[in-house]
Amino acid sequence: MGNKALYPETRTNVAGCKLLYAQILxxxxxxxxxxxxxxxxxxSVAWSATGxxxxxxxxxxxxxxxxxxLQLATAADTFVQVKSFTAATTKxxxxxxxxxxxxxxxxxxxxxxIHVFIVVRDGSTxx
Numbered sequence: 001m002g003n004k005a006l007y008p009e010t011r012t013n014v015a016g017c018k019l020l021y022a023q024i025l026x027x028x029x030x031x032x033x034x035x036x037x038x039x040x041x042x043x044s045v046a047w048s049a050t051g052x053x054x055x056x057x058x059x060x061x062x063x064x065x066x067x068x069x070l071q072l073a074t075a076a077d078t079f080v081q082v083k084s085f086t087a088a089t090t091k092x093x094x095x096x097x098x099x100x101x102x103x104x105x106x107x108x109x110x111x112x113x114i115h116v117f118i119v120v121r122d123g124s125t126x127x
Contacts, residue, residue, distance in 0.1 A: 014121055015121075016062070016121045016122045017119060017120070017121050018119070018120050018121075018122065019117065019118070019119055020039070020041045020117070020118040020119075020120060021036065021038065021041065021115070021116065021117055021118075022034065022035075022036065022037045022038075022041040022042045022055075022116045022118075023035030023036040023037065023113050023114065023115055023116070024042070024045050024053065024055065024113070024114040024116060025108075025112070025113060025114075026097075026105065026106035026107065026108060026109075026112050026113075026114065027108040028105050028106070028107050028108050029047065029050070029105050030108070031045075031046055031047070032045050032046070032047070032053065033045075035113060039058075040058045041057065041058060041116075041118065042055045042056065042057060042058065042093075042116070043056050043057065043058040043091075044056045047105065048094075049103070050103050050104065050105055051096060051097045051098065051099075051102070051103025051104045051105060052083070052094065052095070052096055052097075052103060053094070053095040053096075053097060053114075054092055054093070054094055054095075055092070055093040055094075055095065055116065056091055056092055056093075057087060057091040057092075057093065057118075058091075059091070060087060060088055060089070060091055061087040061088060061120040061121060061122055062088060062120075062121045062122060063087070063088070063120070063121040064085060064087035064088075064118055064119065064120040064121070065085070065118070065119050066082050066085050066093055066116060066117065066118045066119075067082065067117050068080040068082065068095065068114055068115060068116055068117070069114075069115040069117070070113075070114055070115075071111065071112065071113040071114075071115065072106070072109075072111065072112055073109045073110070073111030073112055074111075076099060077099060077100050078097065078098065078099040078104070078106065079097075079098055080095050080096070080097050080098075080114055081095065081096045081097075081098060082094075082095060083095060083096045087118075087120065093116070093118075095114070097114075
């Protein structure tokens, strides 16, 4: 078990960068839920259409980038693509979920998790 007191810094040549992490738990076409979400990185998550997931961040950031890792309980030709990210204004992260080249929802399963990593630059420091 890891030591929860350890929060390593993100090493970068840009001042004010931080690495944020959250989990989105798919639920078929029903509303997904949030899993691990330390510090309430994501305030809400919902489907906007089949295979299109919208996550709303809790805070705005000067600059941000996101990437995902998909964990599935069974093998599938599925991946998650970051479609758009407006961290400085609307705080929306839009994810497209593709299975076999088409937009598709991911079934509810304890083993199905979308891991979301967000690298942000906050406004507290300048470069």
